Amino acid sequence: MSNDQIFISTDTPPAEPAALVDDFTPTLITQANHHLCPGCGEPIAIRAAMEAIEELELARSTITVFGIGCYTAFAHNLDVEVVQALHGRAPSVATGIKRMLPDGFVMTVQGDGDMVNEGLQEVLHAAARGENITCLLLNNGVFGETGGQMTTTTTLGQRTKTSIEGRDPHQHGHPILLSDLAATMDGAAYVARCAVNNAGNVARTKRYITKAYESQMAGAGFSLVEILTMCPTGWFVDTLEGPDYLQDTLAPVHNIGELKTPLVQQ
Amino acid sequence: MSTITVRGTVVIDVEACKGCDLCIDACPPRVLEMTNHEVNTRGYRYPRLLAGCTGCQACAQICPDFVFQVYKYDTPQELPLGESSER
């Protein structure tokens, strides 16, 4: 539909009566200007996570445990209580918190390097233990913060700084499908994987995150939402190509969908 | 003179934008368009709004830098095509 380039003024709210349906920054994110790269998917995921906290009125009982990665920049930008953990250890820290505050709402925010490389045993043990916490895995298939090296979720053929010609199973081994692994744990109640590379997937991410939170609120046990995020810088692609790169490189291996849902979902 | 129905509009925080383009493809009616030469004080191009916004929030949901504020008109507006944009 081409129209002859009439640009609407977007400097101020409309004069005509209208409802504000989406404000700039979610109330639970205090600092809008963050340093994450243009086209990064992580702020989109964190926004969805914070909107769900607000909608479920959990802000005053939430403690979020951050791993270490690009998203750590948000640890100081949220209006929920935060504990900064060491690389990979967030699920253990979250366990200690939840055991002492069983009525509190405890979640982690981690990347694939944090959770699937450094902290694989932490998240799997938490899942096996049925710890009633919610872990969010922001999976972009690379170590973003250090400039795009291979992680355990990098897919075969994917080029990174440490798999220059593309990940080769003989040399670099095979990717770990974390959500599929976690879903096999009897203590896991809700496990789902989604993405933030288009508006539809962002809405799905928000839905899955909400269901994971509700699973924790219902005391159903361990919940995990793996969110595929774009990392144009770490993927050596233009920001505009990020969404398709995710669709073509990560999504075919890390399949989107709900892998496990609690027997009785409140 | 034909008109175009406009159900919503946005306010764009131009300075917050990092020119990542994600909103352009995310917008279902494709009424966002990046500037060609104009850039914000950080040197990033930014999106501009054409007529036809439905207030669906796709741009706001996909934007990594929270650049959009989205409004839905109480009653859809009829915008005559060809009228200058800077009312």
Add this chain to the structure above:
Amino acid sequence: MSDRALLEGSEAIARAAVAAGCRFFTGYPMTPFTKLLEYMAALLPEVDGVCMNAESELEAVGMAWGAATTGHLAATGSTGQGLSLMQESLSEITNARLPLVVFNMARGQGDYFQATRGGGHGDYRHIVLAPMDVPEAVELTRLAFELASQWRTPVMVLGDYYLAHTYQAVSVPSIEGAAPEVPDWALNGSSGGSGSAKIISPLGGGVEGEEGFDLGAHYAACAAHIQEMSAGVDPLVDIGFCDDAELVVAAYGSVGKFVRYACLRLRDAGHRVGYVRPITLWPFPSKAVHDAVAGAANVAVYEQNMGQMVEDVRLATLGAVPVEFIGGPSWDHSGFGIGPDINVPDISERILEAMT
């Protein structure tokens, strides 16, 4: 009300910890730390506390870290190698300014450096308390939780196989008492949505008006805190017979008790020998050691390792008196640190040699 009972060291320590208000404990089984974990697993549920059998030492110290952020008194522990696995977290917990008591039921005395210098990265120090027997361990456990809360820092109680498994009659405070109030820096979620939600981070708090954190400023503040702690914590030390001593013998922990007894017997036999037993290993009681040995011709350090505390004793004397190491590793086939050399005749012989 405290009643007197014949308790295994591990149980006495567990009871003292719970009495001090510890409400979270976690650990991974490893001899001779295991019994402490078992006793805590039995005791904590009685006071609505939590004891977790962690799947690894890495996860144990992580869980204790989380529990500590809620303001409830938390503790963990292990033995030698297990402590090695925890060092990264212990360093960061120090920078996150969290109270935590760590029980190292060591094998032998080879962990002195790890305990007092810290095996983790960066500039950090921990308070270290080394009991010589069960009654002293009960008191130092209480003190450890007090110091941890007061200074918001990890405090280590450095025990060993003897302490863990020796039964002794002790008076142990009852565990019925209420745990101390949760401090206001603690998290429980309630500051969420207030515009300034709390954060506990080894990277420091946020910087007003700017995103992210200022690591430099935070590390400077942590360094200042450690200086303050180093000067502010009153180091405990046990000194005897030093006024007219020709030779002063230095030793710590269970081994220190044997050395002390050897000195007592040598005194009875007319030998002018004194002893100094550091109880607080960090901050090291340098001044007290310096004064205690000032009049002596020689100082001899007896440790069951290759000589570690000897360095602190040398630093304390600053060359004023020659300091000789008369200890050495003493292993048995179990490797649990029940050294054959830890017997009074052998120690006395070495002391007499050092006097000539």
